[in-house]
Amino acid sequence: MIKNIIYILGVIALLLATTSTAQARTEEQTHSDEPQQIIGILQNALIKAMQQGKEMSYHDRETFLAPVLQQTHDLETIVRTILGAHWVTLDKTKQQDMISAFSQNSTATYADRFDQYDGERFEIIENRLLPRGRMLVRSQFIKADKGVISFDYVLHQQNEHWRIINIVIDGVSDLALKRAEYNAIIQQEGIQSLINTLQNKTNQIKLGHQQ
Incomplete structure (x- = not known):
């Protein structure tokens, strides 16, 4: 009788350990996959905007892409x-x-840059864990002429969801470029001048699509 109880307890412990391991693997896989899914949402939206470039106006692309940027x-x-x-x-x-x-x-x-389609596509290459719990998702933009542009995304977790905090295009950090440009404006003219500059750039893009 005692041997049977010990055997049953042993089986239960083994099942619990197996279940715990499986759950841990599932959680680890989900943790690893979500950054790639976020990038997929952004890139699929960009391709869709390109594919419907002739049907969608600039304003339509803006309206379509704005919530995608907020999400990703x-x-x-x-x-x-x-x-x-x-x-x-x-x-x-x-x-x-x-x-x-x-x-x-x-x-x-x-909305300005992703407005025409000629068979281009994005291809995700790999995910890589970075220091401080961040993730790198490496991808390529395959152009119509088979030329390749590297788009690498750095993500971190915000409220338990992965979000993009930097994009590195062909080895050039968008964050670093903007930091140099924006801080130069602030130091010379102040923060309101930077805000005005960004608003003017946005308005110029919009005016360019009204001509």
Whole structure:
């Protein structure tokens, strides 16, 4: 009788250990896959905007892409990182104005550049864990002439969801470029000038599609 109880307890322990291991593997796989899914959402939307470039107006592409950027990017973290020490000197209103101007300019830039389709496609190459719990998703944009542009995305977790905080295009960090450009404007003319500059760039893109 005692041997039977010990045997049953042993079987239960083995089943619990197996279940726990399987759950851990599932959680690890989900943790690894979600960054790639986020990139897929962005890239699929960009390809769709390109494919419908003749049917969709510039305004339509803006409207279509704006919520995609909100879903896939951590825009506040991007702006905060770009501005660095300048960020903490801003009041809440200026911080929100800056995020809004940056978000609108980012959407306008995507809507402007991804407007024609000739068989282009994105291809995800790999996921890689980075320091501080971040993830790198490496991908390529295959052009119609078979030329390749590297699009590598750095993501972190925001409220338990993965979001893009930097894009490296052919080895050039978008975050680093904007940090140099934006901080130069702030140092010379102040934060309001930077906000105005971003708004003007957005308006210029829109005007270009009205001509």
